[in-house]
Amino acid sequence: MTGPSSLTARVLLLATLWSGLALVVIALVISALYRQSAERAFTDLLRAQLYNVINSVSIGEGNNLAGNPQLGDLRYSQPETGWYWIIEPLGTFAAAPLSSPSLGVSKIAVPSILNVPFNNRYERFYPVVDAFGNNVLVAETEVVLDSQGRAARFRVAGNLDAMEEDIATFNRSLYIALVVFGLGSLVVNGGAILFGLQPLDRARRALERIRRGDAERLEGEFPREVLPLVNEINALIESNRRIVDRARMQVGNLAHSLKTPLAVLLNEARSLEATQGELMRSQAEAMQAQVQSYLNRARIAAQRESVLVRTEVEPVLERLVRVMRRLNPEREFNLSVSPGAVLAMEQQDVEETVGNLLENAARFCRTGVWLRVAAAAGPPAGEPADTIRRTWLEVVVEDDGPGLEPGQLGEATKRGRRFDESRPGAGLGLSIVSEIAGEYQGSFELQRSEKGGLRATLLLPSVTKDVA
Incomplete structure (x- = not known):
């Protein structure tokens, strides 16, 4: 399989392929980095909300859990949003659990510690699907609430779909920006390539002028990279011209050297008897025609490749x-x-x-x-x-x-x-x-x-x- 025959098309194609590949890689890298950043920020938000809930709850009168966490986000008050906080007593602490209004009477499954263990900060994060079909990420920890050792499990859940939607919005904006940038780069690259190859186009037009007979050598201003090629072509044309001139001179010399002996033979043929004279004359004329024919062929072969004929x-x-x-x-x-x-x-x-x-x-x-x-x-x-x-x-x-x-x-x-x-x-x-x-x-x-x-x-x- 051969590539494009045009140098401009070849360079433009390679530049386009490289730019397209680079933009695709850039898009994938930026998208992956943004996803990592978004996931980390989402996890940090849940951790911050978790500790806000912990700081807002204590054991009140009647040994019940007391407190009203205010997280500054209306989604914890609206039902079925996928944003919840939940406080559940542990062990012998028999108080009633607390939860955000958004959860209502629904519950969120808790995986075993064996499946999702706590980290070194005694936190664990795990994804689940709530009762409303939302994909949520849960941040969980367990805290001792008083000196009597009574403890509770604190959980804060955030809607992963919101994070995914935010990532999708960013990706759409990123892809649109890169496409616009890629098209602009293609136009700029095309203009730069065409401008950079103009000296070669000037050289081509100069060669066409030589081929048409309007010029005898490549003339004009050429950049340093093209100048050696121009000089070599001019040297080739000059060498070609010298070869042609030398061949013509040799042909002329040979024709002149044979002209006199053939003329003598023809004159001698006229002075002989009719039969013998006619035979010699016809043979001399044939020799003359043969010599002229081969001289013509030699001359043509010498100048056939000339671009100036x-x-x-x-x-x-x-x-x-x-x-x-x-x-x-x-x-x-x-x-x-x-x-x-x-x-x-x-x-x-x-x-x-x-x-x-x-x-x-x-x-x-x-x-x-x-x-x-x-x-x-x-x-x-x-x-x-x-x-x-x-x-x-x-x-x-x-x-x-x-x-x-x-x-x-x-x-x-x-x-x-x-x-x-x-x-x-x-x-x-x-x-x-x-x-x-x-x-x-x-x-x-x-x-x-x-x-x-x-x-x-x-x-x-x-x-x-x-x-x-």
Whole structure:
């Protein structure tokens, strides 16, 4: 399972998860601490009330218990509240017991000392359910009331439901406050993360400007943490540019060194007898075409990875079409190009591929040639999608000539393959087109055209100016 691909989403998700976990732990800890504090305070209250009752009771006339405890809480006067005080004589002390008005004639069960023993202060606390269904906590002790050893059991009960309600109210307030704080923290964290990652977004936009050809290096102010990355990218671009320049220089040197020997061979071929001269001339021309083809492939391979290679399509194709119209005044050439189309190719490669297709179409058409360039839906069939965002252009050249038979379409792009020996040519044009398209990771396909002739389709990498 993979995480989010966006760095912003990943950091925001981790910050949200951590904040949520921290708030849950904080809520549980605070709630537990408050419960402990509430229970301790409840126990202390009952203990204080218990000793208030003890101090308010004595043995009066007739050896009866006398006293009227006033605990300052109306709940001890109201029935069925769960707040009671009870005084019961012990042993041979036969006085009548006393209890708060809230208890009425009901009684509260007393557990045995074995089950709930007294503590070192001779107190014990135990929960019970009263006759009215209230959960109460009882504080109990036994006190000797006079010098004759007469004693009584004193008990004070408090309603645990009141304490639980108080704890529940506190928890609700706590959870609401933490939720509000968590949402506020999420907004603040999101803003801080977006603000902190702005330099990376600026670097991305700077790279897009380079890819579109609007800049040659990353420029702008970047923080100390991002600056090493920017410097490395600029160094990589500069190294790439030097490699391309060096490859172009070597290609030019090789082409220049081979140009003179091939020209000498062609001149010598013209001075020989017809049969031998024609053979030597054709072989020299084939050598020349082969050398040019491999030089082109070497040049393309050297600069294919450059982020600065691009060609505006419309002016290049308009120029090619003007040349073809002058060379073939009896033919009609129709051009349709999507506005703003840019190919990620060298201009001379665009000219060579499309020029070969136009020349081939003009040679075999009856009345006209149609050239169309439009955006394509995806990469060539069988090719994986690029890890970078890449778009494609479809270049289509059609004619209304005789075309090719289905069995000939696959053979036409093979080097040196010709189907009409009556016309001039070396049979290399379509193979060169196919090779150049392949070097740019594109594709080249021949089909029957609806106009009756041949339909040549090039799928080539492009650069869009509308980068999201």
